[in-house]
Amino acid sequence: MDEIKLIELAKAGDRKALTELVIQHEQTIYNFSYKLCRDRQKAENIMQESFFSMVKSLHQFDGNSKLSTWLYRIVANHCLMLAKKEKHRYFASIDDDESLFDEKYIADWKRLPDKVTENNELKNILDNAIQKLSPEYRMIFLLRDVEGLSTEETAKVTELSVPAVKSRLHRARAFLRKEITEAFK
């Protein structure tokens, strides 16, 4: 059954259709939540709260965007709320950091590993680097580059302008690249 039909049925109170919708999206949402917070327990909590919000407000879903885009927005809101509670955490300040583009970061990456999945050292480096980014930057990088949303969809999910998304995206990319370069020096 296609998603539009499932949404219609779920809105009308069909629990089986609702279950199917959750099952269709749970892997994506868990993966995205985990990538955002890099913590299993937090990822599970964010996923549960996000689906709970979806179930509560599915009747408001107008179908103008994909359900997944709508879900990303719910996850993003939950993640930002969680980040506000963790004010003590330090994030790198990259708004005006021109050093991200310095020549010294033009390094040779030939000796870097190809495969992420089998390399725990690289995984740690990737985890550490992305956790230094503030949630606002992290979210844009993940939505646009990792989840593959368009710039316009990313702007919609994050409620930012397209130029603001582009600006944050290019700084996030440069920052992560710089961090990986430094870690492998």
Next chain:
Amino acid sequence: MTTDDYIPVQGQSVTCKDVMHHICESLGEDLNSERCAAIKSHLDKCDGCQNYFKTVEITIEYYRKYNFELPPDVHERLMSFLRLEE
């Protein structure tokens, strides 16, 4: 080449720093503007920028391939939390 080196292309001067900014901004975007043509031309001639371009792509690729599987117990707790039955 340093970030202060200029390569005049199609009447525009482009530095490595410009290229790095622009590459980051425009990966996955339309690159048909005059500015982009100048940048692409610079890129063809500059090893440093080519390397930078590749490494930004690798960075993105690393994060794309680094995924987290939903564990069965997490799925079960979600169903229970939402009071849904399979």
